[in-house]
Amino acid sequence: MKIVRNSMVLLGCISLLFTACKSNLKKEIEKKKPNIIFIMSDDHAYQAISAYDDKLIQTPNIDRIAKEGMLFTNASVTNSICAPSRAVILTGKHSHINGKIDNLSPFDTTNITFPQILQKAGYQTAMFGKLHFGNNPKGFDEFKILPGQGDYYNPKFITQKGDTTITGYVTDIITDLTLDWFKNRRDTEKPFMLMYLHKAPHRSWLPAERHYTEFTNKTFPVPATLFEDYKGREDIAGSAEMNILKHMGLQYDTKVYPEVIEELGIKDLNYYNPIGRMNPEQRASWDKVYQPINDDFKQRYPQMNDSTLMLWKYQRYMQDYLGTIAAVDENVGRVLDYLDEEGLAENTMVIYTSDQGFYLGEHGWFDKRFMYEESFKTPLLIKWPNVITPGTTEEEMVQNLDFAQTFLEIAGVTAPEDMQGESLVPLLKGEKEKWDRDAVYYHYYEYPAEHAVKRHYGIATKEYKLIHFYYDVDKWELYDRLKDPQELNNVIDDPKYAGVLSEMQEKMKAVRLKYKDSDSLSNGYINLYKEKGWIKE
Ligand code: SGN
Ligand code: CA
Numbered sequence: 001m002k003i004v005r006n007s008m009v010l011l012g013c014i015s016l017l018f019t020a021c022k023s024n025l026k027k028e029i030e031k032k033k034p035n036i037i038f039i040m041s042d043d044h045a046y047q048a049i050s051a052y053d054d055k056l057i058q059t060p061n062i063d064r065i066a067k068e069g070m071l072f073t074n075a076s077v078t079n080s081i082c083a084p085s086r087a088v089i090l091t092g093k094h095s096h097i098n099g100k101i102d103n104l105s106p107f108d109t110t111n112i113t114f115p116q117i118l119q120k121a122g123y124q125t126a127m128f129g130k131l132h133f134g135n136n137p138k139g140f141d142e143f144k145i146l147p148g149q150g151d152y153y154n155p156k157f158i159t160q161k162g163d164t165t166i167t168g169y170v171t172d173i174i175t176d177l178t179l180d181w182f183k184n185r186r187d188t189e190k191p192f193m194l195m196y197l198h199k200a201p202h203r204s205w206l207p208a209e210r211h212y213t214e215f216t217n218k219t220f221p222v223p224a225t226l227f228e229d230y231k232g233r234e235d236i237a238g239s240a241e242m243n244i245l246k247h248m249g250l251q252y253d254t255k256v257y258p259e260v261i262e263e264l265g266i267k268d269l270n271y272y273n274p275i276g277r278m279n280p281e282q283r284a285s286w287d288k289v290y291q292p293i294n295d296d297f298k299q300r301y302p303q304m305n306d307s308t309l310m311l312w313k314y315q316r317y318m319q320d321y322l323g324t325i326a327a328v329d330e331n332v333g334r335v336l337d338y339l340d341e342e343g344l345a346e347n348t349m350v351i352y353t354s355d356q357g358f359y360l361g362e363h364g365w366f367d368k369r370f371m372y373e374e375s376f377k378t379p380l381l382i383k384w385p386n387v388i389t390p391g392t393t394e395e396e397m398v399q400n401l402d403f404a405q406t407f408l409e410i411a412g413v414t415a416p417e418d419m420q421g422e423s424l425v426p427l428l429k430g431e432k433e434k435w436d437r438d439a440v441y442y443h444y445y446e447y448p449a450e451h452a453v454k455r456h457y458g459i460a461t462k463e464y465k466l467i468h469f470y471y472d473v474d475k476w477e478l479y480d481r482l483k484d485p486q487e488l489n490n491v492i493d494d495p496k497y498a499g500v501l502s503e504m505q506e507k508m509k510a511v512r513l514k515y516k517d518s519d520s521l522s523n524g525y526i527n528l529y530k531e532k533g534w535i536k537e
Pocket of ligand 2: 042043081082202355356
C-alpha cells in the first residue's frame, strides 16, 4: 500500500514538475518572440527624412533604423489620408472592405485588428499618441491617445482612466508616456507590441520651442514644380484646393498674427488661431521668434506679387513643418537609446513609417490625398537585428496593407484568410524570390470635402500608373513613372502608349477583382454621402 502511495506521490511530483517546466518553456518561447515597435508619424513626407533625401533636413535617429535595417524605396499607402490609412494598417484590409473610407465616419469596431490577435496570442499591447478614429482602439492593454487630431501644445489625452491634459509639447509628451510605460508597466514575462504614434508633422505645424530659431533662420531649396500651372489637367490637379499660394492660410499655416492680417487688409482663411493653446510662458517664447517674422512680413507684403508671396509662404511652411520633424527625430532617438540600454534592441523589430506621404511644394501643393507620387509613397524603414542585413535597400512595391500580416507572421500566428496584404518577412530575410507582386491598388474617397481632391482609384506598377477619377468627372490618367517621375504628362491619349494602356487596363481589372473592389461598392459609398447629406443630389 505504502509503495503504491509513494509511487503515486512521485508520479504526481513528476507531473507537477513537467507542467511547471512546460509552462516555463512556454514563457521562454513567448519571451523570445520578437517584440514590435510600430512608430508612425502623421504626414511625414519621405522627402523630409535624410535616409531618403538630405536636401531639406537631417534625421540621424530615424536614419539609424535604415542603417541597422532596411530602407523601402517603393512603399505606398492604399488611401492617402489619415484614419483610413490607420484602419488599413490595423485590419490588413483595403478601405472598401474595412469600411473606413474617409476621416469623417467612425471606424467599425467589429473589424478584427492585428493587435487584438496579438493580445490573444500572449503579447502585451500598448498605444500612445494619435489614432484619429472617433472611437477607442480594441486589443490594447493600455492606451493614451489624442482626441481626433490632437494639439501640439498642452495636449489632451484619452486614457482608460479618463481624460487628462498634459502641459508641454506633444511629441515629447507622447515619448514620455511611452518611456513611462516601458519603465513602469512593461510585463517582462511577455513579448510586446507597442504603437508609438506621433501627431507631428501634421498641419498646422507648431515646432517645439528649442527648434524655433534654427528652422526659422533657414532657407530651403524650392521644388521644380512649385509654380506648376496644371495645364491639361485643370479639372483634376487644377481643381484641388491645396495650393500653397491660394489655399494655405496666412494666420493658420504661416503664423501671421491676426492683427497684422487686419492691418494689411488681407482676406485670409477663417481658421482658428493654432497658437491659442499656449500658456503665457510658451506664448512669450513664441513671440520672441515669431514677432520679428511678423514685423518683417508687414514691411514686405505691400511690395509682394503672387510669385514672391508664394516663395515666402513656401519658406514659412518648410521652416515650421521641418521644425516639428526635428523633435520627432530626437524623440525616436530617445526610444532607440532606451532599447539599446535595456538590451531590448536585439529581439525587437522597429518600424518607422507615416500614415501617408505629403507634398512639400511639389505641384505647388501642401497636403496629400492624390495617388500622385509624393502622397502615394510613404516612408518605411525597418530594423530587425539578426534577420535584416543592416543597410539594405528594398525596391519592391510594398504597402501599409502588408503590416498586419507581417506582424502576425513574426509572432508565429496564422493570419485570418480574409486579410488582403502579404507578409513582408520574405523581403526582410532577403528571400526576394518569394515575392511576386507586380501591381498595387489605391482608392481615395473623401470628396466633396476639404482640399477638393476628387474620388479616384488606380494601380501602380514599377513603370506605370493608371488612375481613374470618377463621381463628378470621368477622367483617366496614365503616367510613365520612369520617364516622368514628376507626373506632369498624362499620356492616356498618346498613341505611343496604346499598348501600355491596354495592358494596364487589363491589370486594373484583375487587381480590382483580386481585392474585391467594384463600381457597385463605389456607388454604395457615394450613396452613403448622399444619406448623410454631404452630397446634394
Ligand atoms: C485637417 C487639415 C487638413 C487635412 C486633414 C486630414 N485641416 O482637416 O489640411 O487634410 O486634416 O489630415 S486643418 O485645418 O484641421 O488643419 S489627416 O492627416 O488627418 O488625414
Ligand atoms: Ca496624416
